[in-house]
Amino acid sequence: MKTTINYLFIFAALLLFATSCEEKNGAESDDTVPPAPPSNITYEPLYGGARFFFDVPDDEDVLSVEARYTNADGNSFTFSSSYFVDSLDVYGFGDTIAYTVDLYARDRAGNISDLVSVEVTPLESAITRVVESLELKPGFSSFFVDWENELEQSINVYIDFTYTQNGEERSLTSVFSSNLEEDRRFVEDLDLGPDDPVNVKIRVSDIYGNMSEPVDMGTINLLEDMELPKEEWFLPAANDSVGGVPQAFGNENEGRLRYVIDGNIDEGENLNFMHTGGRGRTGDSDDGNMPWNVIIDLGAHYELSRIVTVQRHTNFCGELCRGQYYQSENVGIYEMYIWDDDTEEWVYVSENKIEVPEGLSELEFVKRGRKGDMAYMYPDEPQYTKPTRWFRYRAMKSFNGNYTLDNANCLSEITLYGRKAN
Template sequence: MKKIYYGLMLLLSGMFMITASCSDDDEDSGDKAAPGQISNVRFVPNYGGGYFLYDIPDDPDFLYVRADYTVDSGEKISKTSSTYTDTLFIEGFGQVKEYEVKLYSVDRNGNVSVPVVETITPMEANTNMVASTLKIRPGFSALIAEWTNELKQTVDVYVRLSDGEAVAEKVLSSNSKDGFFLVENLQNKDYTVSTYVKDQYGNVSGVQDCGTLKPLADAPLSKSSWTFLANQKLYGNRWNYDIDPNPDNQQPYDEYLEAFTKDSLRNAPPAAYEGRIEKFWDDVTYKMSPENYNIFNTGEWGYPYSYFIDLGRTVRGSRVRYWQRLSDKYGNENVQTFQLYISDDKDPTDGITDWEFVGTYKIIKPADSYEADQEAIAGHEFILYPKETKYTKPFRYLRFKAIKGFSERMVSVGSEITLYGLEGE
């Protein structure tokens, strides 16, 4: 019995030694060798930075290149390339002067090479370039800021304004190439305006004096006189009432049938399911708790389609605000793209003609989910003529034409529409 016990102890001891030996071998098996340096390094300057081109080392476990440098604020910055590229971008410099950049090769085991030290001179800061393109113009109850950011780097655009009594400053952070910023809820009076641009590295452009600007006046237009412009009224004496006693089966006289299509002078069904067209302008938007189903609904009509509205008096338009059905916002049966047309036909006897195209407007979902929710609740606002600040011509009749939905569904819905502008001629 003692011999068996002694033999078992020897066997276990041997197994422990083998296990320990294997463990030690595993710890020592990692590659500790630093990768080779990159070579043939070239630098191409750009605004506030630039990019390096290089040849990667002949190491099978090479992973990427890292650039370490310090910007004017004293902040230390690291930028890395992707694994399969020979280009490394750097940014954040605020002056046209020499800066030192250290370039390291890094392998898959985290080993780092001896740095290649480069002295570079970037072009002027990107904040200065953005600021040089920044323009401010009057909007409707607002000021409009527009700029170009060719590098699409994140910048903060500041608009400072004073009415002689108080000073306010608005800021928008953006990395869009074509920037657009509304300073809203302003009065129809003079404001002294200046602007500047800042980036995440602490670089700040000079302050630009934009002079004195005065927003144009506008306000939400009352919808109490709005009515649905049914097909019969849309065509006037060109409508054939005698073809069928049922109004749903009537149509224009034969010589006017060519225009009686979904893509032209014809209304989509005014009521379907829980929706009816009068809900489109009743000053009640869609609510979720409790759900009020305050929408129009075309039924299985498809795109494009139109609804024609008689405003009941003459107005001039400036902006439009549109609300989706919130239960499936940015999707399902909601409209994504629509157009507006206007007419001020003074004699509707032969139908409403002389329609003028105003613009095409597309609902774009913000990337931030909270912002997307808030915008859908507040309504999506569009300037009727976004490239210039002007009112429409005087008009009485409005055509809402839906071009495309968020999905391929044939059914289409919407909650509310509001026009902004001025009353009368």
């Protein structure tokens, strides 16, 4: 009997909850009376938009206050704020001209109030702000563009570039989507040298249909380097010190330290990676795991330009699965050093954080992971290092815990670029 009563109480509670949800959402409501419109409306101009302030109608059925405008192309955009808020941001204005915005209230039954039309004049558009921040720089067989997007709106950056190769003029466009406050994007793998000028123009668009005029960024000449041969490279043994720094331990389980310079990448079944086993600094567990250092004798003096690192894939899933790329056990942050013969000490070059790609399928993760992640020795001003025979890769943090944990055990391959020193 007691169990039956409990069931009745539960049924009644569920029925009451369902009824309240229907009332809240206006389900099967016969209410046709529109609410009053918002009142005492003022606005503050924003970059590419406006922030409206108002009094919400004193009506318990009001669900939201909305704003709508139509651009010159006839496309309408609607913005909404709940009845708890007394302000509303509207974006997407492409120019500093007057725009008419209609504000109205909507109730739970879907009725809308009379429209209140407000004429606003925004500050310069969001894409204009992006355009003003564009910066173009040459790289090694590539170039890159930096920009700022302080509003963090979704934008597209169109990089139109032309060059002449084998007597034929080529025109190409690379498109990058972003909503980051600051971003840098590369146009890579250009088979061009310092004597092959590249002309670059850039356009920026937003999700509201606004597009900037092409900005002529001028002509640049790319830098040139080559992949360093690995035949003469040498790795000191684990815990052997060079300049007071111990070589990493990487021979746990199937891993071998020598695999990081053998020219082969881990593709799952071949198990081609180093593995620290959680004791990477020296091989002694009392010394901890990270930071651990891979120290390479290059066999000759080189001026270094960039590095490509390849992560461990996995050994427990198929070739077309993401596996461990950009996550478990792999290195997310590392530092680079070169040995200075003059001072007889290690000299810091730069730090690189490998960003986790967003929105990729499993297959796209595999393609990206196998290609490896490239970084310049000097990312903001690409150039060569001082001539050196010794290079040091210092693994700092894993991807785990938002780049805070010391459990990066694996690395598949290190490839260096530059030129032989005179």
